[in-house]
Amino acid sequence: MLEIKNISKTIKNKKILSNVSLAVENGQTLAIVGPSGAGKTTLLRIIAGLEPLEQGTIVLDGQDVTSKVATQIDGKVAVVFQDFNLFPQYTALENVALSLKLVKGQDKNMANQNAQKILDQLGLEGQINNYPFELSGGQKQRVAIARALALNPEIILFDERTSALDPALSSNVADLINSLKNKQITQIVVTHDMEFAQKVADVTFTLEAIK
Ligand SMILES: Nc1ncnc2c1ncn2[C@@H]1O[C@H](COP(=O)(O)OP(=O)(O)O)[C@@H](O)[C@H]1O
Numbered sequence: 001m002l003e004i005k006n007i008s009k010t011i012k013n014k015k016i017l018s019n020v021s022l023a024v025e026n027g028q029t030l031a032i033v034g035p036s037g038a039g040k041t042t043l044l045r046i047i048a049g050l051e052p053l054e055q056g057t058i059v060l061d062g063q064d065v066t067s068k069v070a071t072q073i074d075g076k077v078a079v080v081f082q083d084f085n086l087f088p089q090y091t092a093l094e095n096v097a098l099s100l101k102l103v104k105g106q107d108k109n110m111a112n113q114n115a116q117k118i119l120d121q122l123g124l125e126g127q128i129n130n131y132p133f134e135l136s137g138g139q140k141q142r143v144a145i146a147r148a149l150a151l152n153p154e155i156i157l158f159d160e161r162t163s164a165l166d167p168a169l170s171s172n173v174a175d176l177i178n179s180l181k182n183k184q185i186t187q188i189v190v191t192h193d194m195e196f197a198q199k200v201a202d203v204t205f206t207l208e209a210i211k
């Protein structure tokens with residue numbers, strides 16, 4: 001179980017998060033919903049260890065990992081960023097292989113083989129040599145998901161897209177998220193789309209904007 005306890009965060013003198021607590025069981029999907037500007041991305045970045053924590057604790061499977069989020073949890077947590085953050089100068093295959101080389105220390109052959117395997121599984125076998133500008137929005141999203149899944153994470157964090165996906169794509173992503181449940185991956189999905197949240201979530205947490 002991942003537990004977030006009493007997290008607060010102030011950025012540039014503005015309180016973004018105030019005493020936020022939530023928990024998600026292993027293998028479950030937690031949706032974090034709330035209006036734009038409520039702090040959803042900030043909360044996700046804190047859980048991913050990308051944002052320093054000023055107050056509160058993070059507990060993973062009973063162990064306090066607050067001071068280790070960026071190191072010990074690293075490798076257990078993978079993030080699918082809201083605009084995917086694919087490297088424009090690398091192909092789909094290279095984008096996935098690069099993180100396997102950097103995070104998992106795999107050599108080039110091994111990284112390429114594993115990247116190809118996961119891209120195949122996500123239906124991207126025809127796009128592995130395409131650059132991001134040669135991919136549709138949905139394909140870019142799947143490459144970003146492939147890159148996260150390739151790391152074999154225990155926890156995967158999805159930030160919502162800034163621009164809306166069309167309904168068919170959004171339903172594909174919902175199917176994909178639901179299929180990952182069978183792999184016992186804990187998922188945290190940030191979205192402002194309640195309908196999407198209902199399709200994927202075992203638990204929903206609403207983050208209110210601070211007045
Ligand atoms: N690096 C930053 N510098 C200044 N303000 C920020 C920064 N990051 C986030 N904020 C502010 O924090 C608030 C919450 O942002 P965010 O976490 O992106 O919300 P959400 O993802 O729910 O839309 C917003 O008011 C945003 O402008």
Ligand SMILES: [Mg+2]
Nearest residue numbers: 040041082159
């Ligand atoms: Mg956001």
